[in-house]
Amino acid sequence: MSKKWQTFKRSIKQLSPFISPYKWGFFVAILMVVVTNIALAIAPTVEGMITSQLMSDATNIANHVPNAGVNFAAIIKIIIVLVMIYLIKTLSQVVLTFALTNSIQNAMHDLRNALQEKIRHLPVSYFDKHQFGDVLSRITNDVDTVSNALQQTLTQIISGVLTLVLAITMMVRINAMMAIVVCMIIPIALLITRFIVHRSQKRFKAQQDALGKLNGAITEMYTGYNEILLFNKQKKSIHQFKDINENLCQNAFKAQFMSSIISPCISFVTYTVIGTIGLIGSILAINGTLKIGQLQAFIRYIWQVNDPISQVSNLSSQIQSAFAAISRVFEVLNEEEEVITNHPQPVHEIEGNVTFDHVYFGYNEKEIIHDLDVDIKSGQMVAVVGPTGSGKTTLISLLLRFYDVTQGGIKIDGVDIRDMDREDLRSLFGMVLQDTWLFNGTIYDNIRYGRMDARKDEIIEAAKQANVHHFIRTQPDGYNMQINEEGNNISQGEKQLLTIARAILKDPQIMILDEATSSVDTRLEKMLQEAMQNVMKNRTSFVIAHRLSTIKSADLILVVRDGRIVEKGTHQELIQLNGFYEQLYNAQFAQQE
């Protein structure tokens, strides 16, 4: 319990900066909940007053009291009061809705923006350590859960508690003894809820497992769609799917049925209590200690009590999942951000001399770059080669300040890049990364991403230089073809060409190609490289390549192994060295029979 209380306190505290700008809205909303509930609580009593008045009048009529008749003046007075109560109730409900919806949705809007902003400021290493799907689910599903919980449960909880308190108070005022009988409902209801929830939880677990299995099966069979088609396995997979689906259906049914029993069981208790109160009340009425209107009001209050109680299990599971969601969301928001450069050096036209000055880098104690020391002259084409995992890509990440070096420094034209603003630094580079990221939009928009203000003819020109113009024209809708959400409606090689076009469009001062053409055929790769060389004339460029055939013309080849530069020089020099480079080179070319 204390643990739950702590989560509760922490969650509220974390949410408060998002809620406080709208605190007046929330304040009004809560005030309105109170008003609504008081109105709801008073209404039956006032209604009861009418009945009581009518009853006594009717008795008088029945007993033939002279001048007996309904006291209209009194009735109309009560009716006016009642109408006022109804109007106040409705008005406060409407105000409540508007105030609450505006406040909550504005707060959620801010929360989403804050998350998005946070993503911008998190260091890249955060995304290496955390699973993509998990982060995404925090941004989307968890915020949604919080929003729904606030919108739906907040008023329910407050009004539920108020209803209970007010209804019981009113009941006590009418008749304390009868009120105690009614209060018995609460512990019994809680016991029933606990008893059933305890059992249904196992069913829910089984349902969850079955759902997981179904999910796995769907994912696998949709991903393996081609194989199923080619091996004529449609019937078999349908059969397999139906089995898993049937299992889920059974478990889901049991879980649902079990939890649906709670409400009728509690209602049964309520019904019995109402019957008993009806009996006791009637006897009291016969004895003259209770008015009919009071009995009527009392019974109305019992119905009011029933409602929040049968919702307890439902609400508590909603609240728990909301708190869990809040803590997951704030885990992201509380992450440490990238260090901001104070007083950054201005970056204007640069020559493009890049110096790695005894650079060390590693994360989690694992050293990836060890004493890397090299001077690159403006306009050089530098190729970085080496086996997988030797730290080639890390080098590029350091250059772009996705990570900062742990020791040493990287300088561009003599200025340490840590003294530059990250955005200024990155504006110097154009790059094509290993992962060819395209977004869900047209091909045109995807190329334009390199330079947002590019004209259409510039985009087409870039596509032509990247040798992808013809391909685009064969696609449905040409340049307006939508890249779909998974980006799987074009091939990996074609994606690489599009990202190259994007980098060409940017027309950067330093170009980085990280395995940019690994999925493109060798002939095209060569043509591309020639095109790039035109673009990059007199500008520094870095090329990371797996295939050595295409980097022979580099001005400088750096051979990296286990984070160290083991050899450097031109292709000819390195071959003559008969070292590691020569081995790599021969492994790729000489082994052909």
Add this chain to the structure above:
Amino acid sequence: MKLILKYLKKYKKLLVLNVISVFGFALVELGIPTIIANMIDIGVKNQDRNYLYSMWGAILVISIVGVAGTILLGYCCAKISTSITRDIRNDIFTKVQDFSPSEFNKFGISSLITRTNNDAFQIQMFINVILRTALMTPVMLVVSFIMTLRTSLDLSLVIAATLPIVILGVILVAKISEPMSQKQQASLDHLNRISRENLTGIKVIRAFNNDHYEQARFNETNVEFTGYTKKIFKLMSVTQPIFFLLMNLAAVFIFYLASQMIDAGTLQVGRLVAFQDYLFHAMFSMMLFCSVFVMYPRAAVSAKRIQEILSTQVLIKDKESTMDVPSVAEHSLEFDHVTFVYPDGEEPVLKDVSFKACQGETIAFIGSTGSGKSTLINLIPRFYDVSGGMIKIDGQNVQDYSMETLREKIGFIPQKAMLFTGTIAENIRYGKEDATMEEIVHAAKIAQGYDFIMEKPNGFDEVITESATNVSGGQRQRLSIARALVKKPEIYIFDDSFSALDFKTDAMLRKALKEETKQSIMLVVAQRISTIMEADKIIVLHEGKVVGEGTHKELLKNCSIYYEIAASQLSEEELAYE
């Protein structure tokens, strides 16, 4: 909502039971007020304690009946909603198995997964609400109305007058909320998509300094989404108090009328109490009905997304009468002036491609990225149908065979092989269900997989994990080749399926394959010249057209594009013509 109705039809009996049990619930909810009214009117008035006791007993009895009814209702709801969800999922999955790649890609894997899973779940929730609440409301309304009629005709008229307004209001709200909710859903999807892209493209976005742009793009959608959400929530939550007010005012009016009737002696006070109670319950069920509004638009969107799958026209399907397998002396595959254009494509991907392959021949295809070679081989198992010309197998148009017969003839090894969770042996057996262990081992040996399989702790019984993380790319390719080999098809199609192998394994594999596939037609798509140098015929594709055809040596001489490809991969000596 037609979708749900269609599925509901299957469960008529349960549905009837469901309705009956709703009456059970109505009985107790309305019966108890009636009995209480009787207690007051008869018991209290006549001071008849025995009558009160018997009425108390009556309440107990109906409570039991009512609770039994409600539990039965829970049973029916759970049974019907889970069963329908199961049926919907089965139908979606079955339908998707019928899809050809163009339909499949139109939806995309992740969208198909959500539709099969989440959208079906939305429907389940909605059916629950309908069966429980939506059904309860009319029943409660009708029963309470009958009860009120019995109590007092004049007073009932007051309620009757409010009903049309309420019904009109319900329809109005439904009409307004549906398009609004669709917009909300769409903008939520959009918002989630941006988040997703921002996470996957984090490095690219930062490298291009586009994060301000992304933030603006996100905020724009966020504002839009918040706007729709506010509107919907306001609409939904204002509806209820207003309906209530209407009912309340009617109640007040009834009090006034009742006072006059009591004055005239035509109404008993106990009746009035019961009357007010019926009204309260009718109102309460109206309130529950409002929850249908919250659910309906979401469910409608889901139903629409499911319906999209179920009503998709499958473009490529069997002809009504399909050919039997012709018995031919020698198998052959022929492309006869084949042209292929994607629907809406500006230019054809393949233009007038013709060639013929005979039994025992190996034909290789080479060309740049985007030259159409993958498209070409995808036409053979009818992943797509040609736009012009014809593909013939054993002299017959492929479209004349049944899809099953056609694909039985073909062993297709894609570049990115997909393995299923299960053991290695099971994965190879996927090619031929009744394959013996000898056949499997034999296929594995030819595919150069035997050694690495035996190095696994459990050999052929090693379980491939989800997304096959415990085998490397090259191993995966070899397993997928073994899977095709065990099938012993007439036509092998290798779509760049040697790309992840090192040169040595590649060479050994090709040698072993040559022996094994003497009786078959081999089609090989590759980027490496060395993989295809020994093919009987090499076809060079460029921008969808055949620009060269012949052996390695011939092409080196007379096809400039082929020469350029070769030059980018081979050393000077190897390029020498003789």
